[in-house]
Amino acid sequence: MPETLLEPRGLDSTRATKQDRPIGVSAWPELAKVQNYAFKAEAVAPDEFGLIASESFAFDVRPKIQIVFPPKEQGAFIQKKQDTYIQLPEGASLFGWLRNQYVHGVIKDVPKLTADRLRTMVTHSSGLCTTLPYESDSADFRSILVAQLLDESIEDGVAHPAEVSINKAFHRSPSACLQTLSQVLRDNYRDRPSLCASVLRCIGRMSFDQAGHWGLKTANEALYHNDVEIRDAAIRALEKWGGNESVRTLRQHRDSEDWLNDYVMQVILDLTDSAV
């Protein structure tokens, strides 16, 4: 066993869900063979600890752990990628691991990253981290989602095909899914408010367990949009999730449309009644 085979600190808390799988591997054939062991980096939201850079970035640190691939896979992989160094167990999140290393002071001077794309990262023996091209799953999900929402509007009370796509994407990788939804909203916030409203309606139909605080934050921001369709969708989302945080957000909202204000007031009543 190599002497560097150490369990990274706090790895348990960074273990990805079972359905999580590395993304973008199809863009790198050599990695596809060891798909389950490719490294994954992810950010839940841009303002969280950011590791997702624009094109590539480097850490001036030599990683302290090495976890080997199973022998069968190792041969094929190492032959092709001699410089691979850090190897995490299946399901482990490189992002989580790096975050822990940062918290524990092993990695310093992590660049303040503002990029909004999800990337798969590969770490080399030099300590250099590189990103794979934009991963295809998210790109596919994004284009399918947009096509579905443009093709068919959201009907009250009727399930929309985009919800199925979102659910699938969420089960593949929750953070990648939310990241993509954020991306679609950002890309279309100015020019395609109806599309954004549809995305928000779908987000509102996710359970609070899925959308969580990201959902609340997204809905809260949408309340400030100048388009009434978007604000309506945001209020509908808050109505669906309910809870104290939704009520607090709604209480602070004053809409320029009287009918929407009436709706907000009634939702607050409904939510506070149901909480009693």
Next chain:
Amino acid sequence: MFARKINRSKWNPRPYLKPDAIRADAVTGCLKTKGDRLSMWQCNDNLEDIDQIFLALATGPLITGFDAMDIVVVPENELEDAGFTAEATQGDTAVQDLRSRHVNLVCLDLDKLGTFAKLLASRLKDSQFKRATEAQIKRLVREAAGKGRVQQGNLSEQLRQKLTAPA
């Protein structure tokens, strides 16, 4: 009165339109016709009766969950004066006693659909519409189900599950 389900937020003109314009999305999204017919429901001009239309709509065969809904009401005589023809047909709802309230506006063409859209827009301007919240819709359906008015076999599987789930 005749009631029509719409999405209220689509009826506000966008900045690139004239202030009194009707968005094309409002027409294509809220006034979908089938066989040149437009589905509507008859009701009296009071809030309680409009709730019955919410109930009919919320128990349609395609409904899988509870959402807030908007209904706009138009007086029958306004439609008659504008040359619309209404035909009574059985509505697609799991509430048996509401099926006979369904009507279709028939023989519609582009002009008539435009006229209808303008009628709706003027009603909305006068706040002659009602939004029911998700909780209100849920309550209406649950109460009706409790009274045995909802034929559960005509509901979607998803809605049936939601209806039987604890409140």
